[in-house]
Amino acid sequence: xxxxxxxxxxxxxxxxxxxxxxxxxxxxxxxxxxxxxxxxxxxxxxxxxxxxxxxxxxxxxxxxxxxxxxxxxxxxxxxxxxxxxxxxxxxxxxxxxxxxxxxxxxxxxxxxxxxxxxxxxxxxxxxxxxxxxxxxxxxxxxxxxxxxxxxxxxxxxxxxxxxxxxxxxxxxxxxxxxxxxxxxxxxxxxxxxxxxxxxxxxxxxxxxxxxxxxxxxxxxxxxxxxxxxxxxxxxxxxxxxxxxxxxxxxxxxxxxxxxxxxxxxxxxxxxxxxxxxxxxxxxxxxxxxxxxxxxxxxxxxxxxxxxxxxxxxxxxxxxx
Numbered sequence: 001x002x003x004x005x006x007x008x009x010x011x012x013x014x015x016x017x018x019x020x021x022x023x024x025x026x027x028x029x030x031x032x033x034x035x036x037x038x039x040x041x042x043x044x045x046x047x048x049x050x051x052x053x054x055x056x057x058x059x060x061x062x063x064x065x066x067x068x069x070x071x072x073x074x075x076x077x078x079x080x081x082x083x084x085x086x087x088x089x090x091x092x093x094x095x096x097x098x099x100x101x102x103x104x105x106x107x108x109x110x111x112x113x114x115x116x117x118x119x120x121x122x123x124x125x126x127x128x129x130x131x132x133x134x135x136x137x138x139x140x141x142x143x144x145x146x147x148x149x150x151x152x153x154x155x156x157x158x159x160x161x162x163x164x165x166x167x168x169x170x171x172x173x174x175x176x177x178x179x180x181x182x183x184x185x186x187x188x189x190x191x192x193x194x195x196x197x198x199x200x201x202x203x204x205x206x207x208x209x210x211x212x213x214x215x216x217x218x219x220x221x222x223x224x225x226x227x228x229x230x231x232x233x234x235x236x237x238x239x240x241x242x243x244x245x246x247x248x249x250x251x252x253x254x255x256x257x258x259x260x261x262x263x264x265x266x267x268x269x270x271x272x273x274x275x276x277x278x279x280x281x282x283x284x285x286x287x288x289x290x291x292x293x294x295x296x297x298x299x300x301x302x303x304x305x306x307x308x309x310x311x312x313x314x315x316x317x318x319x320x
Contacts, residue, residue, distance in 0.1 A: 001095045002032030003114025004088045006079045007282025008292035010036040011043065013114055015294035016301055017066050018046040026305035029056055029108070031095045034070040041066065043290050056107050071098070081288040084117050089124030092116050096133060103273035110274035110304035114297065117282045131155055138270040139173060141180070141243075142256045142279075143303065143313065147236045148243040149252030150177055150269060161248045165196050165204055170212035171219075173245050178221045180269050181242060185312030191216075192232050192241040193225030194251060200226035209247075233259070265300040267307070274308045276300055 003009020010030075014037050017028050030037060037050045050066045060067055073094050078087035099111040118130045127133060131154060134140065141150040152173060153164045174191060181189035193213050195205040209226040216223035224241070225232075232244050233255040246252035256264060257279065268275040278296045286292060306312060 001092070001099050001111065001113050002030050002036065004084075004092055004117045004120055004282045005033045005036040005074060006081050006083055006085060006088050006120070007115055007117060007284055007287050009114030009116075009282060009297075011040045011287070011290075011292040012294040012297040013037070014040045014046055014050070014066055015044055015292070016298040018044075018048050019294070019298060021298055022301055022305070023064075025302060026109075026308075028067075028301060029053070030066065030068045031099050032068060032070065032114075033074055033076075033091070034068040035076050037066060037068050039076070043288070056102055069098075071095075082284045084119035084123060084284070086120070086123035086125065088117070089120035089122070090126060092120065093124060093126045093133070100135065100275070103271065103275060106273070108273070109308035110276075112297065112300045112304050113275070113277035115278060115280055115282045117284070135268055135271060135275070138268040139176065141177070141267040141269040142252060142264065143267060144256045144260045144264040145237070146239055147233060147256055147259045148313070149233070149236075149246050149256055150243065151246045151249045151252050154249050156248070158248075162196070162204060165208055165247050167208050167212040167215065170209060170245065171215050174212070174216040174221055174223055175219065176270055177243055177245065178216075183310070184307040185310045186242060188222055189243060190241045191221060191223045191243050191245060192227050192235065193223060193245045194229045194232045194247055195226035196247040199228045199230070264296065265303055267303075274304045276304055 002013045013030055022028050034052050041050050048064050048066050049062055051060045052070050053067045074087050074091040079085040102108040103111050121127050121130055139150050152169050177191055178189055195209055197205055205226045213223045213225045229251060235241055236244055264279045265276045278300050280296055
């Protein structure tokens, strides 16, 4: 899904496909506006043809073509590059839902979401907040090289966090994470569970987190913890665990974005197909200027292809 057509999403998507780096690993398709893709191909001097198709299985006469599924729900007259709009917000929601239907129906193996704009989404009147786009029952699994982290919750107030840390929820995430990592190519994932408190030294860690880790082990999961939050991410970067369950959003997100922002991505864990997005936004301030870097979306596309085929993460050492 190319993202908000007024932002850098179409720019980074066409650059990633035109780079040739995906030719041997997947057949990329853009869901979005063909006119936006054409505009961006011209902006970056890309010579590959941009063709419209009707179905993911449809092939183009030119194998190097940039293929776009365009349902005609927006045109260049409906928005201004570099500015939010209701039209772009509505189009993005429709494109995401279409991609989800394709994934659920096994018509695609993976869905990568280009950057969307929260103001455009609000103007659309369809969703009030960007968090509403997260598929129900999923957890957001952040990946940045060897550092991989999934929180128990997303955007909630700090004061509300302790009430969400329960043994049941930790076990739920442990089971889903172990199952997902195995399906994606790890034979025996090593999962560390971060403590809630500094040095994992207070009663929540003793009475809630530790019993959840023990339950995970009883279920056959290679789990450890609670591990002090100031150590667990360094251990992941050193390759001593394959993923970290964190107690809240920023506990893991700060570490992931600090470790390596470019090339990072977020996987929606809990779906029957691969769905992920990139950590950067629409960058309206540089949209249309030919300055956007495509490395994050390219890494996301390559990661989606690798996980969908069960080859594991791109940075993996040999599978355990």
